[in-house]
Amino acid sequence: MAYDYDPELAQMLQFLPDTALTISDPVQARAHFTDMVAALNADLDDSGILIDNRTIAGPEGAPEVPVRIYTPEGLNTAVPGIVHIHGGGFVVGNLDSEHGSCLALCRGLGVVIVSVDYRLAPETPFPGALEDCYAALQWTSSNSGRLQIDPARLAVFGQSAGGGLAAALALLARDRAGPPICFQYLGIPELDDRLQTASMQRFDDTPMWNRPNAEVSWDFYLGDQYQRGADDVPYLAAPARAEDLTDLPPAYITTMEFDPLRDEGMEYALKLLRAGISTELHSFPGTFHGSSLFSTAAVSRRESKEMFAVLERALKIEA
Numbered sequence: 001m002a003y004d005y006d007p008e009l010a011q012m013l014q015f016l017p018d019t020a021l022t023i024s025d026p027v028q029a030r031a032h033f034t035d036m037v038a039a040l041n042a043d044l045d046d047s048g049i050l051i052d053n054r055t056i057a058g059p060e061g062a063p064e065v066p067v068r069i070y071t072p073e074g075l076n077t078a079v080p081g082i083v084h085i086h087g088g089g090f091v092v093g094n095l096d097s098e099h100g101s102c103l104a105l106c107r108g109l110g111v112v113i114v115s116v117d118y119r120l121a122p123e124t125p126f127p128g129a130l131e132d133c134y135a136a137l138q139w140t141s142s143n144s145g146r147l148q149i150d151p152a153r154l155a156v157f158g159q160s161a162g163g164g165l166a167a168a169l170a171l172l173a174r175d176r177a178g179p180p181i182c183f184q185y186l187g188i189p190e191l192d193d194r195l196q197t198a199s200m201q202r203f204d205d206t207p208m209w210n211r212p213n214a215e216v217s218w219d220f221y222l223g224d225q226y227q228r229g230a231d232d233v234p235y236l237a238a239p240a241r242a243e244d245l246t247d248l249p250p251a252y253i254t255t256m257e258f259d260p261l262r263d264e265g266m267e268y269a270l271k272l273l274r275a276g277i278s279t280e281l282h283s284f285p286g287t288f289h290g291s292s293l294f295s296t297a298a299v300s301r302r303e304s305k306e307m308f309a310v311l312e313r314a315l316k317i318e319a
Contacts, residue, residue: 001205003258006286008297016207023091024216026122033092037099040293044100048073049107053095056139059131066117067136068095069147070106080182080315081149083137084115085169087160089190089209089217090129091121098159105157108308109317112149114140118165125223126237133169134178141179153315155183155249160209160261160289161217163189163253167239167268170248175236181249183314185307188254188289189265192240193218193228197263206258209289214260240264245275252280252310254303256287282306 005013023029050071055064072079082105086097095117102113118132137156144151158166163186170184195201195214204211218228218238226233235242251272255265262283269281284303292300311317 001202003206003288004286005258005288006291006297006299009286009288009291009294009299012294012297013207023089023213023220026091026120026220030092033088033097034094037096041096041099044103046103049103056135058135059128062128062131063119065132065135066095067139068099068102068115068117070102070113070115071148072106072110072112075112075148078144078148078150080109080111080153080155080317081140081144081147081151082111082113082311083133083140083154083156083169084113085118085133085156085158085162085165086115087158087162087188087190088120089213090161090221091217093120093161098162101159104304105311109311109315111315111317112147114147121217122220122223125225126221126234129221130165130168130172130236133165134172134176137169137173137179137181152180153182154179155185155311155315156181157185157187157311158189159187161190161221163187163265164191164239167191168236170251171239171242171245172236174247183311184249184251185311185314186251186253186265186268187307188256188259188261189239189268190214190217190261191238191268192264193222193233193238194240195229197260197267199262200260200264203258203260203262206260206288208291208293209260211260240268240271242271245272245277248272248275248277250278250314252314253282255281255283256289256291257283257285258287259289261289280310
């Protein structure tokens with residue numbers, strides 16, 4: 001099917017590897033993804049930022065969780081913190097996946113970032129990844145003094161599957177009366193295993209993400225205990241199923257025009273608004289899932305500029 005992509009993005013599509021992102025073979029997908037990430041990270045500038053790789057206590061009975069902490073050099077006061085959750089369809093990704101994004105957020109906002117290397121599906125289905133993220137949230141909040149984080153300004157941030165996990169994490173923290181979250185940034189979030197929206201039905205051949213990938217992603221993430229689309233799939237696995245969205249933190253949600261995840265992101269934003277949650281939604285025209293990877297395109301620069309503006313406001317960062 002032909003799509004009316006933004007002209008700048010259309011020109012750049014030729015540089016996208018054919019293997020990005022096909023996840024039906026997790027081992028192969030991870031190898032291709034690692035190669036792509038290595039190329040993207042090759043020339044990143046980490047000056048002015050302290051980087052600490054460590055492991056923290058995982059969920060009860062589970063392995064420790066690797067995290068990477070980004071701290072501005074010379075920090076002498078408490079600043080906002082962000083628990084950062086990478087994307088990858090629940091199947092690929094690690095601490096290097098969005099290393100550039102974490103550096104940019106740390107440097108541009110002057111905040112502390114705690115990036116989470118959660119366990120991946122299909123080896124670890126739901127709720128493993130979510131519980132790892134909750135462990136990281138608890139650890140970050142409990143160690144806020146040492147991390148120089150203001151615990152009243154602790155946000156969660158995720159893109160794609162990371163956006164879905166961030167939404168689920170906000171729900172789980174509410175349900176368990178866990179650490180307070182002041183804001184949830186849900187970029188192109190993966191939220192609904194039912195795959196019945198108009199965008200999901202239509203976009204079966206779009207780059208980076210499409211309906212066939214979504215089917216595999218949910219099958220792997222839900223594992224043998226739940227069947228994709230069945231009535232018993234819990235809302236903590238697929239936040240679009242949540243009936244009660246009250247008492248959640250304010251949210252910002254992005255969607256891309258030619259992304260199968262577009263409509264579930266929009267519908268989740270509307271559900272949050274109806275529940276009385278302050279929510280901002282921005283759908284970027286001519287874009288596709290992950291098109292912000294092409295950061296020089298004007299629409300991608302606009303998306304990035306807005307991301308920083310949104311987080312500055314939400315985290316009460318003075319210009």
